[in-house]
Amino acid sequence: MQIEDDEILQGFIEESLEHLADIETDLLAIEKAGANIDENLVNKVFRAAHSIKGGAGFMGLTVIQELSHAMENILGMIRSRKLVPNPEIVNVLLQGSDKLEAMINNVHSSNDEDITEHLIPLNAIAEGTALQPAAPKPAPEPVIIEATPEPVVAEAITPEPVQQTAEAHNIPEEQAAPTPITPKPEPIVPLTSPTPTSTAAATTAQPPQVKADTSLRVHVSLLDSLMTLAGELVLSRNQLLQTIGSNDLRNAEAVGQRIDLITSELQEAIMLTRMQPIGNVFSKFPRVVRDLSKQLNKTIELTIVGNEVELDKTIIESINDPLTHLVRNSVDHGVEMPADRKRVGKAEKGIIILKAYHEAGQVVIQISDDGKGLDGEALAASAVSKGLISTEQAQIMSDKEKINLIFLPGFSMAKKVTDVSGRGVGMDVVKTNLDKLGGQVEIVSEVGRGTTISIKLPLTLAIIPCQIITTSGERYAIPQVNLEELLRIPANQVKKRVEKVGNAEVVRLRGNLLPLIRLADVIEAERTYWDPAEAAHKPDKRGSIADRRGKTSPLFQTTGETQEEENKSNTDERVLSDRRYTASSALNIVVVSTSSMKYGLVVDRLQDSEEIVIKPLGRHLQQCKGYAGATIMGDGRIALILDVSNLAQMAHLTSIDGTDRANEVALAAAELMRAQKDKQALLIFRSSEHEQFAVPLNQVERIEKIKRSEIEDMGGKRVMQYRGGSLALITVDNISAVHPLADQDDLLVIVFNICSKPVGLLAIGPIDAVEITTEIDGVTLKQPGIMGSIIIDGHTTMLVDVFEIVQTLYPDWFAEKPVFEIEKNSGVVPTILIAEDSNFFRNQVKGYMTESGYKVIEGADGAIAWDLLQKHAEEIAMVVTDIEMPNMNGFELTETIRKNPKYNKIPIIALTTLAADEDIAKGKAVGIDEYHIKLDKEKLMTCVHDYMKRLF
């Protein structure tokens, strides 16, 4: 082998691999076309094989040359229509291209490869003789070698296959053998012969050579823009040096801004070079599905959507294995045998759809099949029988949790172990791999209908938005993908909302129980708390979080007896001075989610969200599992990035926390919820000092602190720069007769999302979130922009209608919103039945409906609504109902309606203040079509319009 020029060789390898990548898909297309040969396609494959042959010949890679030559022969025959491609021929060609790829990836030892098993069938096809099975066992020729097999083994194991000369001394015959110059039909090294060890060794002899430095194709226009940016950077640097030289401070600021701008553009452009289309990974799946379905005697059609979606190179590389596993799973377990499909009335051909698309700054990859779906009950039963969970745990699990059992280590659903999948290591490994990438998996499955697995991935790994928090005086970053929400429990509610279940602490969050982990405990840092009065971290000596009296808890024994004694003795004097009763004692919780679970991380302080650059930690710190890396903050110090799924593991938190007590508490909490009236979560704020306002909390997207100077007055509208765009700003006094916005420097912007545009409401503090149960007064203080009033903690509070304000100030935004056009369609005014016990909400919803041109019939509870429905059965086209109502609640009403065949087609939309997953599931089960949050006018009306359009 004389490979003199590494660069040329490298070029050959890259080019050949590219050709091979195409060959595979093209061969599959050729197979599909059958006798109906697409010449262009065949030509393309032919040329690819030909170029590989040519390159290999030039490089002296005789074996590669020989194999590609044999393949080229057959392709030539197909091209000249002497041969009709059938699956067998394509199979042989595919295997040949696999072998070629393997050899090219390991080019230095390619000349020692044995390719007879490929050459025989290839030549047989070329000669037109009857085709042997794909992998023929060549007749063993035991004669050849006098040398004992032992030295062969020894030689084969040597990690450097290039040491030809040294080996040649040992066993010249053997050396000569595997480099066949001419294709001899008789195999020279018998596959079955000498000793099993030698064949085994032969496979190990190909060291898993790390693929040579990979190169990347970048579009010239992108390179050009990089060059331009680099040029600009140089110019700005010169400018900067000049300004520094002349001590011109004012100019320095301008130059600084310029450099800032160029740097971010440069960064963006460089990130773009790393983006690769996901098609690179997807392209191999047609082959995988074809081979596998053939092996399993299934017919499956694979549809691929979204090849062009781009992801960071590193993600593309690491997504390959998990995706392959999932696709194979779908083929093996998802899609049934053709006969079974026919029996249940499905088409014999199964369908698998592989789809990639963008959603909310992330890329979603979906693998869906129309197979038999996952049976939650069967999964749970299997998990119980394997001893992974207890029967009691299985009983209280929701369907989603049951399906997620598939991610448990040691869980395999396959009834029998096939070599395709189902070895008991599978989904858990997939999940771990995806966790590492910052991805999340979600499974939606319906028995008999199919399974959809969605993987959410960040666009890039290099720069990620993070929430910064502080604990024990150090800053930590939590990736935003894991972040669900931030929760602050005021000191006076901690005792009420934090409980102990078993030996774990949990917090009540909207009727659900959320397990809590203290960051300081998990990473074994000193437990501290932040004292805002002294602006310092102080050591925290408390036991459990909810522990307001120093009770010792089994989990946090560290407090010891002394603390308890001390507490007992002077509880009374301490009441006022004790920090547990001051603001600093509020609990800051970061609610994070991993793919399998959600938990609360208790931290000292919450800080900003920032975009950070991930840097790896040194090898001495690899054992610290709690960190995903580190980043350098603006002030030059380092903050560690937390790995939330590993933290959960370190805290021994499992997703299935089904102790009896948890069950009990959950039931009690649910009972409590039921006993209470509707709760409405409100965000309280002020606009001027004297008037208190509120908005529904679930409409609020974010709250930002800003300075008055950031507000720009442009074209008669107020805007500010926000996340790279302009944020329209409104105030309550824009359209309502209230006091004007207080004239102070520090302002708050409450960000809403209306008509899918962000809009900011200017406000001042203090802000607070409260849950109210009292009735809202929709009359006394009603005026434009104010939907009603309510008394909260002794203050009259006006409920702001942000939607109305925006509609008044920016009517254009609503221009393209669909308005139901009654006359045009049928001439009938559709009537909607509203069931709602609260006057305020009923009037609000009624307002929305009548405004859009619907007729409304209202009932104050479920029973009244049911009577009304029977009376006006002819007119009513849709029911909009509250859930919590006296006499007959929304679930019962729905059930009653659905039971009656006369009404079971009427769409039913439920309105709720708290949409918990279980409630939604329950609602769907009784027949509710849609769930909407009260006062979210936009979504509710879009949904109503949609249904009406379908009806008329």
Added chain:
Amino acid sequence: MNETKSTTNILVELATFYIGDALCGMDILKIQEINKLMDMTKVPQAPSYVIGILNLRGQIVTIIDLGKKLGLGATDATLSSRNIIVNSPGEHVGLLVTRLSDVISADTDKIERAPANMGGIQGEFFSGVYKTADRLIGILDINKVLRLEDQGH
């Protein structure tokens, strides 16, 4: 005085420093830089000999307390203590030492095998011992010191 005699011999320059009271040295070419203590970030749950990590011009550097790593007890961070930044495979590592001493030229011929124990430090961490007129300098084998298997002691 060594230099004048042994012009024909190979000389290595040793940077010497104190770990506690023990005088150690290492080949100066293995040192990237030496700096004063900077603002470090603690890493909870790290091995005890890792004091923290710091930002060295955009690189994250793990700082190791050499005293603790070699079993001499924690090094006090004082005004005279320094970080010796060395290149470890794939990353930079900082070694915290009590104080610096001179740079000396050592005659390779005169470097002797290290004893089993020297000033409380196990001999395996030394690649040799160099004798000056009045002192013994243990020459640290940095690769051994930074090896992961032995966690601290």
